[in-house]
Every structure is written in C-alpha cells, then in structure tokens.
Amino acid sequence: MSSVDIQLEREVLSQSLRDTSFLSQSSRILQRYHFVDPLHRWIWTQLKDVWDSTREVLSGSVWRARLAKDFLADPVKLNGHQQRLLELVRMSIVSPHAALGEIARLAKLAELRNGGLAAYERATSGDVVEAEKALQRMSEATRQMHGDEEEEDWLADPAKPPSCAGSIERIPLPIPTLNKHIGGGVFAGHMGLILATTNIGKSAALVSFTYHALVHSTAVVLHLATEETKHELFSRYDARLSGFDRSRILSNDLEAHERSQLLARRASRASDWKGRLNVLSIGSDVDVGKVEAHVEAVRLKSPGRLLLLAMDTGDDLRPAKPTGSSWQDQGEVYKRLKNLTQEPRLAPLVVWVTTQAGREWEGKVPPARAVSKSYDKARKADLMVALSAGDSEASGMLGKGNTAIDATIVKSRLGHVKWFRVSLEANMGTSVFTEHASGGGSFTTDEEEEYA
Known part of the structure; x- marks a missing residue:
C-alpha cells in the first residue's frame, strides 16, 4: 500500500467532508473500490450513499451513530476510527481547488493497482489471455498517469511562454x-x-x-x-x-x-x-x-x-x-x-x-x-x-x-x-x-x- 495513495485518499475525503461542491464532483467519479484503506472505503461509502440519495452530508452525531453501529463490537477500533475521522475533518489542505484535480488521479491510481492484482491472479491461474488484457489496462493507466504529471509540470513552470496557450484547441x-x-x-x-x-x-x-x-x-x-x-x-x-x-x-x-x-x-x-x-x-x-x-x-x-x-x-x-x-x-x-x-x-x-x-x-x-x-x-x-x-x-x-x-x-x-x-x-x-x-x-x- 503506497503512502502516496493513502495521502491522496485523505485529501479527497477531507475536502469531501467539508465542501459539498467538491463532494458533488467527486461522487460522480469515485467508487468504493477506488480506496485502499478500509476505513477510507467505509467513509466514502457512507458519504456517497447519502449524497446520491439526498444531496446532503452527514452531521457529526450521525457519523458517531454509524460508527457505533458498525464497530461497536471492537471498542479499540471504534475509538481509533472516531479519531481518524475527526482528523480528516480538521485536516488542512493547502489548495482545495488543486485537490479537485486529484480526483481523477486517485481513480487512475486505483485502476493501476487493480490492474496489477488482476494480472497476477490471472497469470497464477493460467489464464494468459486475461492476464495480458489486465497488463494492457495497467499500461494505459500508467500512460494516463504520466500524461497528468506532464500537464502538472507545464502548469507549474513559470518559464513557459504565454504563447503556449495559443495551442488550446x-x-x-x-x-x-x-x-x-x-x-x-x-x-x-x-x-x-x-x-x-x-x-x-x-x-x-x-x-x-x-x-x-x-x-x-x-x-x-x-x-x-x-x-x-x-x-x-x-x-x-x-x-x-x-x-x-x-x-x-x-x-x-x-x-x-x-x-x-x-x-x-x-x-x-x-x-x-x-x-x-x-x-x-x-x-x-x-x-x-x-x-x-x-x-x-x-x-x-x-x-x-x-x-x-x-x-x-x-x-x-x-x-x-x-x-x-x-x-x-x-x-x-x-x-x-x-x-x-x-x-x-x-x-x-x-x-x-x-x-x-x-x-x-x-x-x-x-x-x-x-x-x-x-x-x-x-x-x-x-x-x-x-x-x-x-x-x-x-x-x-x-x-x-x-x-x-x-x-x-x-x-x-x-x-x-x-x-x-x-x-x-x-x-x-x-x-x-x-x-x-x-x-x-x-x-x-x-x-x-x-x-x-
């Protein structure tokens, strides 16, 4: 599990918990399986289900009730999850607008990770054809990730002349x-x-x-x-x-x-x-x-x-x-x-x-x-x-x-x-x-x- 993946998940969840506009955008792209961390996956499931059905966000009391319902059997885990959820709510994001661009990046990271797991499982089971298809999907995800990084470098480079904007289609x-x-x-x-x-x-x-x-x-x-x-x-x-x-x-x-x-x-x-x-x-x-x-x-x-x-x-x-x-x-x-x-x-x-x-x-x-x-x-x-x-x-x-x-x-x-x-x-x-x-x-x- 990459620390980069987890940090991306934290930033997306933190912004989604506090910003309904951001949540509206991210809920249309991200699914439960895009999150690696089990707690992050659980939080996103609660957020997305409620937002998709009511266009509302959960209050603090509702979060506590849902945590208690799902983790009451393990008090240590319950307390830990409550603390981590509170940290996400209080987390400081340097650039919320830039974080919006991380939604697609998080989804692509998940596709890359899932593609690797699928390729391994197909290969070990002897299904070479499906393993090759999974590897192709990994390659495409890698290409897209590389393209995103190039775009970010261009945007961050003050030495690029303004004439570059003229190439916009x-x-x-x-x-x-x-x-x-x-x-x-x-x-x-x-x-x-x-x-x-x-x-x-x-x-x-x-x-x-x-x-x-x-x-x-x-x-x-x-x-x-x-x-x-x-x-x-x-x-x-x-x-x-x-x-x-x-x-x-x-x-x-x-x-x-x-x-x-x-x-x-x-x-x-x-x-x-x-x-x-x-x-x-x-x-x-x-x-x-x-x-x-x-x-x-x-x-x-x-x-x-x-x-x-x-x-x-x-x-x-x-x-x-x-x-x-x-x-x-x-x-x-x-x-x-x-x-x-x-x-x-x-x-x-x-x-x-x-x-x-x-x-x-x-x-x-x-x-x-x-x-x-x-x-x-x-x-x-x-x-x-x-x-x-x-x-x-x-x-x-x-x-x-x-x-x-x-x-x-x-x-x-x-x-x-x-x-x-x-x-x-x-x-x-x-x-x-x-x-x-x-x-x-x-x-x-x-x-x-x-x-x-």
Whole structure:
C-alpha cells in the first residue's frame, strides 16, 4: 500500500467532508473500490450513499451513530476510527481547488493497482489471455498517469511562454463570420447559449454546431436531449450527414438507393466518429446531476480529450432540491453547467445550451435579458448567439425549403464584438446553416446590455 495513495485518499475525503461542491464532483467519479484503506472505503461509502440519495452530508452525531453501529463490537477500533475521522475533518489542505484535480488521479491510481492484482491472479491461474488484457489496462493507466504529471509540470513552470496557450484547441462554429469575431471558435472552460423564441431553429442550430465540431475538430460530443427521443435525435445527424430531410428519415420514406446512400455516408464517418458521438435522451424535468453524471462518464471513457456538451434544452433541468422559484432553480442549474467547464484536469469541456426567449420577443432580436425564467443563465454564459427570423425580402433568393435566419452575438467574452448580426440561410430539415450572400454586420440597439 503506497503512502502516496493513502495521502491522496485523505485529501479527497477531507475536502469531501467539508465542501459539498467538491463532494458533488467527486461522487460522480469515485467508487468504493477506488480506496485502499478500509476505513477510507467505509467513509466514502457512507458519504456517497447519502449524497446520491439526498444531496446532503452527514452531521457529526450521525457519523458517531454509524460508527457505533458498525464497530461497536471492537471498542479499540471504534475509538481509533472516531479519531481518524475527526482528523480528516480538521485536516488542512493547502489548495482545495488543486485537490479537485486529484480526483481523477486517485481513480487512475486505483485502476493501476487493480490492474496489477488482476494480472497476477490471472497469470497464477493460467489464464494468459486475461492476464495480458489486465497488463494492457495497467499500461494505459500508467500512460494516463504520466500524461497528468506532464500537464502538472507545464502548469507549474513559470518559464513557459504565454504563447503556449495559443495551442488550446478551439471548437469552431459553422458560421465563418461569427468565428472570426470570437477568435476562431469556443475553447475549453466556456459556455455558450443559443437563444431564440419557439420554432426558430434552436435544436437544428445545435446539431449544426455539433456536426461541425465532429468534422472540424477532434472533440468528443455528448448530445443530451430533454424533448426528443434518442431515435429522433439520431435522425437529425442522419439528415445532416445525408442531406435527406429529417421528416423523410423519421417516416421511413427513403427510396432504396437513398437508404444505401445514407448507410454509405454513415460508414464513411464510422472510423472517425467511433466513440466521439454520444447521443442520449434524458427526459424533461430532470435533475442537473444526471447531466453531470453523463459528462463524467464520457470524461472517464475519453480521458484528456476535449469534450463538447450539447444540452437541448437547459430550461428542462432542475436542481436536486427545487426551491419553488424557477428563477433560483434555473440560476442554480446554469451555475452547475458552467462549473462543469471549470475542471480542466478531469478533461477540458465546452458547453452549448439551447434556451427559450419569451414570447414578447417574437419577430425581434432577443437580447441577453430575454432568456426565460432566470437572467442568471445569461450571466453565467460566455457567449450568447440569438436566432431570429431573417429578412423576408430575401426569401426569394433562398434555396428550396430554406429559411432566412439572423444569428446575432448578443453577449461575448471571447472577443470585443457584441451586437454583430449575420444573415443565414437555414434548412431545418437537414440542420444546414450557411451564411447568406446578403451578409450582416454590427448594429446598435436600445436593448444593448452587459451581463458580466
């Protein structure tokens, strides 16, 4: 048993006992078997079980009662465990935020340790094939550990020039002019909102964004929907991939040769997209903790990879303990979505969320304050792109089945431009959004405001 393992366990447990935000993050990653020390394993089991079911932490009196129940038969062990638990509560952690990065490291250490034990057991039993697989898992865990140490060294080295930050991968948008004004795309640590009234095309635009990310970046995409089934959501990607209208795909209205074309398009992307496109329907009125759990699951499957979370829609999420105020509840939801992006040591993350604008903004360009239920979501966002109906006079120049849409940057922390509008030609059936020849540009409005 390594002293490094034990110290990591102590730091994670100590912070989890005192910081519910930290506990919320760690409970989605760590399991009982990740802890070596038996008492640490027992403490984590109590913490995680209660947190997962009630989103609460145990009080001192409850801890004493649980210790007495499980260890009453051995007074010496009971007293020792009580003392060690008290030490964890009082333990001083130099950098709590840095400790958050140790969660993934602790999990990887456990995988490395468990892989070694599994390899030994398989080898001694004569199962050479399984022993080799266990050794491969050990090798992968070792590689990941080494990668973490290299990242830590880079972060700690003041001699590294600031230009290194320029190598951070960005996720570009499918709208070149908008990309130009936000520095080439959205990079890890940022959250963007797609804001529009009903039936303007928020969901189609989100698919356009994620599809572009799959084609033009190495990001892993996690697309979660609250109002569509998994089949309906996949049909959007099939439509974008093939160019066939989504309604025809859903109604199984493709000719034999068209179906063959669709399958061929899927096959052409299969090797590149394998493991990179994760699509789930999570239902409406769902705890935002479920979203966090899905994010961490993908992060663990793709360690170190840039992840794009596409959430359609954030308005259907709620906190674990609703307050009865939609304003406060939505503020808490978007705070937690934003917090997901602030864990680069676990895996870098970009978030795009669709959100509804109030009915009073129909036919207008909705500003940042137009978000429904809570202005806090606008405050948490780094970038807001508002969609609105475009110039009706341009409809004669559009392709068949296309719609004129305006995309307006109404808030941006990624550049100095705000209230910049681009005219688009959008096909809702295939989720294709392209810039229209009529162009766009900056403009002023009485609705301008800043949500910092």
